[in-house]
Each structure stands twice: as C-alpha cells, then as structure tokens.
Amino acid sequence: MADTIGTIECKIENCLTDRDGSLVMLLRANSREKRSVEQILDAMRSGQTEPNKRLTAQFAWHREKRSLNANAYFHVLVGKIAKAIDSGEEEVKKHLVVDYGMQVAIIALPCEVTPQSAGIAYARWLNDFTSPKGIKCAQYAVYKPTHTLDTAEMARLIDGTVSEAQQLGIETKTPAELEQIKQLWVNQKE
Numbered sequence: 001m002a003d004t005i006g007t008i009e010c011k012i013e014n015c016l017t018d019r020d021g022s023l024v025m026l027l028r029a030n031s032r033e034k035r036s037v038e039q040i041l042d043a044m045r046s047g048q049t050e051p052n053k054r055l056t057a058q059f060a061w062h063r064e065k066r067s068l069n070a071n072a073y074f075h076v077l078v079g080k081i082a083k084a085i086d087s088g089e090e091e092v093k094k095h096l097v098v099d100y101g102m103q104v105a106i107i108a109l110p111c112e113v114t115p116q117s118a119g120i121a122y123a124r125w126l127n128d129f130t131s132p133k134g135i136k137c138a139q140y141a142v143y144k145p146t147h148t149l150d151t152a153e154m155a156r157l158i159d160g161t162v163s164e165a166q167q168l169g170i171e172t173k174t175p176a177e178l179e180q181i182k183q184l185w186v187n188q189k190e
Contacts, residue, residue, distance in 0.1 A: 006040035008033045070154045071146060077161045077172065084168045093146075097122045100160030101143040102153045111136045121145055 010033070013026040029037050075093075082092040101122060108131075109115065115123035122143035131137050149157065162172045172178075 008036045077165050080170045096161050097143050098124045100157045103141050104144050105142040108137045108139050111138050115140055
C-alpha cells in the first residue's frame with residue numbers, strides 16, 4: 001500500500017486525452033486548500049528524484065464530518081437509554097456504536113490483550129482461535145469512534161439509537177423532525 005502524501009478537497013475542472021492517448025486531468029482546489037496543495041507538490045517533487053517512482057491517485061466522494069448537534073442528540077439519547085435500563089452511559093454508547101456504527105477492521109489479539117488495553121474503544125469479540133505458532137488469540141471487529149464519523153455514518157448510528165430508545169418507550173423526535181435535522185447535518189459544515 002502506498003504512503004499517503006496528502007489529501008485535498010477538489011473538483012474535476014477538465015479531462016482531456018493527450019496525443020499519445022494518455023488521460024490528462026485538471027483538478028481545481030479551493031484557495032483554502034492552497035497550503036495542502038503546496039505541501040503535496042513539494043512531496044511529489046522530492047519523490048521525483050528517485051528513478052521510476054510513480055504516484056497512485058485515489059479519489060473518493062467528499063462527505064462532511066458529523067455535526068456537533070448530531071453528536072449532541074446522540075449523547076442525549078445515550079443518557080436516556082442508560083437511565084431507562086439502569087446502566088452506565090459509556091457502556092450504552094459502546095453497545096450502540098458496535099451495533100450501528102461503522103466497522104473498519106477485523107483484528108486478532110493475543111487473548112491476554114484486550115482491545116481497551118490496546119487503545120481500541122469500540123470492538124466486538126468474534127471468536128477465539130489458536131494461531132499457527134500456538135498462540136491463543138481472539139478476533140475482534142473494530143469500529144470507528146463517533147468523532148470520526150461522517151454525516152451518513154452518524155445518521156445510521158442515530159437511526160439505530162432512536163429505534164432502541166423507542167423500543168424502551170423513550171420519547172424521541174418524530175420521523176419528520178429527524179429527517180429535517182439530518183438535512184441540516186448533511187448541509188452544515190463544522
């Protein structure tokens with residue numbers, strides 16, 4: 001896997017075919033990205049001193065990070081659920097993130113190492129196994145922390161949280177109110 005030398009938000013300005021059939025793409029970055037673009041160009045220029053070094057470009061649709069009000073509503077519901085089931089808020093939050101959050105990896109740890117001791121906040125145990133070297137291990141699914149979720153991922157987490165709250169008889173916003181709030185999350189920049 002290639003090392004990432006930078007990330008910028010940009011738009012495709014133009015796409016042409018060169019005389020030799022090569023594709024030439026012109027990207028336009030907003031002026032607020034100027035420093036990032038300069039740093040990327042500097043890294044690219046320094047890499048050009050190595051013979052045969054090439055770049056790999058990766059493109060993804062931009063999504064805004066989850067908004068602070070989305071996070072606040074999630075935590076309000078976490079508190080209400082915790083109170084309703086007489087549990088700790090952190091325990092409820094972990095349960096919800098693991099059930100409705102975004103899984104990012106599956107890892108194996110020696111059985112004496114817990115995900116929490118390895119600095120992993122949100123993980124679900126999958127199974128135990130013995131490695132080819134005879135080490136007893138546990139396999140876990142790992143989930144993104146809520147502060148790293150984008151708007152679509154946060155909306156999924158809140159939908160699941162609302163569903164669980166409603167099953168416990170906890171009053172939540174109406175579907176119309178939730179839809180209106182989600183539109184604000186999608187259109188709002190932090």
